[in-house]
Amino acid sequence: MSWNQWVRQIHRWLSIAFTVGVVVNIVHIVAWGGEEPAVWVYLLALLPLALLLFTGLYLFVLPYATRWRGGRRGSGRRPPCPAGSRSAGVEVTAIPEGAQ
Numbered sequence: 507m508s509w510n511q512w513v514r515q516i517h518r519w520l521s522i523a524f525t526v527g528v529v530v531n532i533v534h535i536v537a538w539g540g541e542e543p544a545v546w547v548y549l550l551a552l553l554p555l556a557l558l559l560f561t562g563l564y565l566f567v568l569p570y571a572t573r574w575r576g577g578r579r580g581s582g583r584r585p586p587c588p589a590g591s592r593s594a595g596v597e598v599t600a601i602p603e604g605a606q
């Protein structure tokens with residue numbers, strides 16, 4: 507797996523950790539009758555969120571950085587077809603007379 511795919515996977519799983527952290531915070535507040543949770547309960551959601559920010563910004567910049575470096579990935583353009591305008595996989599050897 508490439509570095510970029512690793513960052514995407516980490517971002518993905520951090521989003522689950524963040525969601526669980528938010529749920530724990532809500533359950534805590536409800537169970538303790540609206541009392542403010544301890545700092546470590548806040549951190550359960552805040553730490554994944556902070557990491558989500560960095561990995562998310564990395565993922566955001568990625569397609570632009572690829573373009574700046576002259577790559578084609580993420581440009582939205584398809585590479586030119588080597589067979590020209592004819593459909594791929596169909597080899598045209600001769601056009602029968604009167605077919606044009």
Ligand code: HEM
Nearest residue numbers: 514515517518521522524525555558559561562563565566
């Ligand atoms: C904190 C700031 C965040 C930033 C800057 C950010 C940014 C991004 C970017 C740029 C992408 C890639 C989009 C693409 O390639 O089309 C992404 C994907 C994603 N983000 Fe975030 N994100 C943030 C927070 C979150 C949060 C809070 C969640 C969910 C709780 C989340 C869940 C996801 C998921 C599930 C993906 C798709 C990952 C995949 O392709 O497998 N992100 N995010």
